[in-house]
Amino acid sequence: MSSETVKHVSECFIKPKYEVQEAEQPYYLAPMDLAMLNFHYIQKGLLFMKPSHINDQEFSTSKLLQSLKESLSLALVHFYPLAGQLSTCISKTRHECLVFVDCNKGPGARFIYATLDMYMSEIMAPVDAPLVVQSFFDHDRAINHDGHKRPLLSVQVTELKDGVFIGCSMNHVLIDGTSYWHFWKIWSEIHRANGKQLLVSRLPNHKRWFPDGYGPAIPLPFTHPNEFLSRYEVGQLRERIFHFSQESIARLKSKANKESNTNNISSFQSLSALVWRSIVRANCLSEDQITNCRFATNNRQRLDPPLPLEYVGNCVTAMITTTTAGELLGHNLGWAASLLHQSVVNHSDKIVHKFIDGWLQSPFVYRPGKMFDPYSVMMGSSPRFDMYGNEFGLGKAVAV
Known part of the structure; x- marks a missing residue:
């Protein structure tokens, strides 16, 4: 093959x-x-x-x-x-x-x-x-x-x-x-x-x-x-695609909310918490090791006044949730998911403008090789994107 x-x-x-x-x-x-x-x-x-x-x-x-x-x-x-x-x-x-x-x-x-x-x-x-x-x-x-x-x-x-x-x-x-x-x-x-x-x-x-x-x-x-140019290469990696059924996601969300005694945690936050904990556990990090979970966050509706959803361009910043490996694995799934949920709640117009104001004072270009540490996880894309709604006379796509 x-x-x-x-x-x-x-x-x-x-x-x-x-x-x-x-x-x-x-x-x-x-x-x-x-x-x-x-x-x-x-x-x-x-x-x-x-x-x-x-x-x-x-x-x-x-x-x-x-x-x-x-x-x-x-x-x-x-x-x-x-x-x-x-x-x-x-x-x-x-x-x-x-x-x-x-x-x-x-x-x-x-x-x-x-x-x-x-x-x-x-x-x-x-x-x-x-x-x-x-x-x-x-x-x-x-x-x-x-x-x-x-x-x-x-x-x-x-x-x-x-x-x-x-x-x-x-x-x-x-x-x-x-x-x-x-x-x-x-x-x-x-x-x-x-x-x-x-x-x-x-x-x-x-x-x-x-x-x-x-x-x-x-x-x-x-x-x-x-x-400012930086080409970041990591060599040949194995790439794996995991599929989660609708039923599995529903159980995961229910478990995270039950353990957090709330109904506010989303499916995506529950799944992200699972992935974050699994990666940290698999890497056998020391208990005091700092670890982050980043979300690529759409800021259009967080700005005041908000931008239209149809705005073309980048309106994304990284929302960062931080803890230690010991805390993350010492607590349950719901605890990790609630951390992520709170970060989403806190990501406001004020936070976005703080980033923009800092950038304007000292403009920079992201350097991916220095931006991410080996103990953290970055969640990109979004479950809200209607990927499978795009058809070209071939029927619905079987995979993205």
């Missing part, structure tokens, strides 16, 4: 179907965007079973690819910055630079068609995620700063023997998870409309958010990428 490789068959670039007037202006980046320049692209994909027929017609790969390209071109009208590239202007008088999106720079979003001589079961059944899955994405190992030369969005459609994998690599400087899956939703809606008149359910909001007195252009205190 490991000897099978993904073969690229064709490639093209997709521009927005219509000219977007706003694309003539620089697309400026906010503090929570600029801090992400060293992070990797967001890369997620949906695996669909290959149908025998679509709309009473025999399945055709070429027709599917054409319809995906056409709907992608229309989706890019609404997400026009993804068709551009990053640009940097260096000040001639100060030690600083301005990084922004030039929406008219570059050839557009890349669209790749590839094939893999494997069955879906060979991808989903193994205990470890097969290495070949990394080849389902165009930007594996790329960091966001690479968006100066690489496309900000790459779509790769990989055809298996009995399935179709649609993968999107999207620059994390422009979008966070909320914006990422908003793009998928709009693309899916346009594709399902199949050329018919469509009123998109939730249009993206590109009005950039800046703290009072700042913007629209916020410089970084650097004149050369070497001053």
